[in-house]
Amino acid sequence: MPVPDQEKFFSQIITHILRRIDLTQEEQQLFLSLLSIRRLLPKQYLLQEGDVCKYENFVCEGFLRSFYVDDQGNDHTLHFAMEDWWITDLTSFVMQTPASRNIVALEPSVLIQIEKKNLDLLLTQVPAFEKFWRLINERAVMAQDQRILDNLALSGAERYEALLKKYPSIEQRLPQKHIASWLGISPVFLSQIRGKNAKKGK
Amino acid sequence: MPVPDQEKFFSQIITHILRRIDLTQEEQQLFLSLLSIRRLLPKQYLLQEGDVCKYENFVCEGFLRSFYVDDQGNDHTLHFAMEDWWITDLTSFVMQTPASRNIVALEPSVLIQIEKKNLDLLLTQVPAFEKFWRLINERAVMAQDQRILDNLALSGAERYEALLKKYPSIEQRLPQKHIASWLGISPVFLSQIRGKNAKKGK
């Protein structure tokens, strides 16, 4: 029995990919044949610490969070992912080693997954995908570089401001504690920042 | 007049590349024809904030540092680069926009440079290089991801310890203030950490 809406999600990822590289019909078909669709409910785990990450995941719908839990049980948010974003534990995926982090759905989500061995196959069969992943990685490097810079150069309040500027609607979609965790500050402190900003009529 | 030691540096970068991808003799020759060699003295700038970054730079010899200077004049170290590493301002290079940061030599250095338009040409002429840069970017993503995680989850002292574990000889090559700047702590505080570690017989 076919996955409901499979066509819709496949066409979504094809659109996403054709924005960056050109593919023939045959190449597109090969690509699609290597994918699978995965649905997650809120609080459902896509990856757990210790497991080997088998997939690169493209988010068709929903919202995911990857985070690390330290010895004292505090969790630290590494990444978020929403529609048209990719998410994985890259180190675990590339090296096929146990993951150091968890990935969990925050909303009902639909993902398209490609398995490691299928991705390897795809890259040899259709070299255009090398370019695609070069570009994806390139963007990731630039974004992470900026995040590192912000962590080094800005205060908690400034980082929050920068985040809001880049993703104005983030607050509608995420509990504050996860935003705080991504920023690297405590939820209590984020609340204080918001309190001050509110007074200043921002 | 030929650059002294050019052959040596070219063979160094070819070795570096053949570790990751296969190339024919012709492809290697094309690649080499797109490169240029650059020498820097200590304190000499490779890139200055505001300039557009024209090159990807491969370090044959020496040591470089990229850093951002904030409004208050504090500098923040983004990256180091030593032998067989690449360094650039990726955002400036990819988008051809003014750089937000500086890159400076800390030691006498020899770089191999490839210009943006030559790299673009190379990528279309020799698709194997797409794979090469995908792999380079992949490594960068993994390394930066770990750095972000360390910044979120570890104290200054712990980050220092992690750095020493990964690069035990880093202290021989870098002044402490640059290490502190990379770690995101003040030089004074790093000195205190070292003082405590020394007492504990570490």
Added chain:
DNA sequence: CGCGACGTTGATTTGCCTCAACGATTGTGG
């Protein structure tokens, strides 16, 4: 209705910074 998750607010503590003074080292010009 009652419980648990979340955000807020206030009090206290702490990790790290800034400022300042001081040796040690390096480099530079006389």
Added chain:
DNA sequence: CCACAATCGTTGAGGCAAATCAACGTCGCG
């Protein structure tokens, strides 16, 4: 070759940003 300046690391004192702890109100949900 030496004097001087400049740079660097160390050490101590005081201060601030942000964490922790705790109590409380709100909301959504079983």
